[in-house]
Amino acid sequence: MIAVCRTTVLVLLGLVVIAQSQSENCTKPVPGPNMDLKDNFILLETFPHNSKVYFACSVGYVTAGGSAAITCTSGTWSPVMLKCERSNCGNAGEITNGVVDYPEGTQFGDILVASCNTGYNMIGRSRITCGAKGWMDRLPECQVQACDPPPALANGDYSPKVDEVYFYHNLITYSCNKGFVLDGSQTAICSEGGLFDPRDPPKCTFVGDVRCKDPGPLENGERTAGFQPSHGYLSTIVFQCKSGYIMNGFNTITCGLDGNWSPGPQCRLKSTPTTTTTTTTTKATPPIVPSKETTVPSPDTTPPPGHANHLKWAIPTVLGVILVAVICLVVYKKKRGSQRGYSDKNTSKDEGVALS
Missing domain, CATH: 2.10.70.10 (Complement Module, domain 1)
Incomplete structure (x- = not known):
């Protein structure tokens, strides 16, 4: 009985230890943005206590700082510190007689666009993608446009002559044999389309016809x-x-x-000339508009209207006033004289009384 109890206790202790050890395990860690578990860690589902795993940046991304390792402690992973950013392919270079443009940028997944100047043809791809290890193709080449020689001109010719091809902007001149006249453009130029312009060559016409x-x-x-x-x-x-x-x-x-x-x-x-009567128009003098500023009028010696009539009535009026004044003065003197005589008489009477 005692042996059975011991066995039971040992089994229980084993189960406790197993349960405790399982509770300290960590599940598969979750990676940060743009990274994956490194090496064989990606195949495991559980990780024991004190386990250490490593991350690596995904394809097209590079490390931008932080530790790549994390540790399992009592069932919990330490924080993920690794940072990953898109790789940069940089400048792809230049194209002779062409242009390289980066409308999206030069990082992983971006696309550059190449183009050739007018009169040049592209040999290669015009759009190239930035990959994990750089640009995924070489830049194209821009070759000058070539034109085949123009057809022969009946009863004429053109110059200069070349053995194989003419190139962009090469110019030729047409001429006709004696007795023939050129009907059309005298010159033609190798155009960007690979043909001479104008497209229709001239003709040499016999003048006798x-x-x-x-x-x-x-x-x-x-x-x-x-x-x-x-x-x-x-x-x-x-x-x-x-x-x-x-x-x-x-x-x-x-x-x-x-x-x-x-x-x-x-x-x-012929148009009949029309006789035109010239009428002279006298323009009226515009009225003088007084200024807002106050001005002092200059003295005017010209007598105002009606001045003669004023003088006509003023002279008799002045004479009448003078006559009245003279009459008043004479009356006043007479009255004064009579008053003085009356006073003298009274004075004589008084003196006589006094003497007697």
Whole structure:
């Protein structure tokens, strides 16, 4: 019985130890952004106490600081300190006769765009991606555009002559044999499309085959030169307008390579001059607008309107005033004299009384 109890206790103790050891294990750690477990740690699901694992940055990312290791302590992992950032491919270089542009940047996953200058063709890829180990392709090349020699010109030729090809902006000049005239552009240039421009080459026309029909009479005009029955290349006819008409355009027409005359003159009626009556208009003097500023008027010696009438009435008025004043003065003196005589009489009477 005692042996059975001992066995039971040992089993229980073993189970406790196993349970305790399992509680100290760590589950598979969660990596940080843009990183993965390193080596064989990625295959494990549980990690015992004091286990140490390592992380590594994902493809296309590089270490930007922090420790790559974490440790399991009593079932808990230490913090992940590793930092990973996108790798940078840097400048891819330059292209002769072309341009390299980085619309997104130069980091992992970004794409550069290459282009060639006008007149150059690209050999290679125009778009290249930045990979984990740098740009994933070499830059393209820009080769100058080439043009095949133009076709032979009947009854003429062109120069300069080359053995194989012409290159962008090379110029050629056409010429015709004796007795022939060039109909079209005298020069052509190797264009960016790989063809000479203009596309249609000129022609050499035999001048003896050119004939222009007689243009007939000119309305309201008459011919003064060019009466021959046949008109060849560069033949001319001269016109003049009848009286009362004037020439609109050149008075001479010329037979061209296309068998047509150019230019075409016209006689138009002279315009009758119109008689115009010139009317002289006297502009009214604008009124003087007084200024806002106060001005002192200059003295005016010109008598104001009605001044003569004022003098006509002023003179008699002044004379009347003077006459009245004289009369008043005379009356006053007479009155004063009578008062004085009365006073003298009274004084004599008083003196007589006193003496007696």
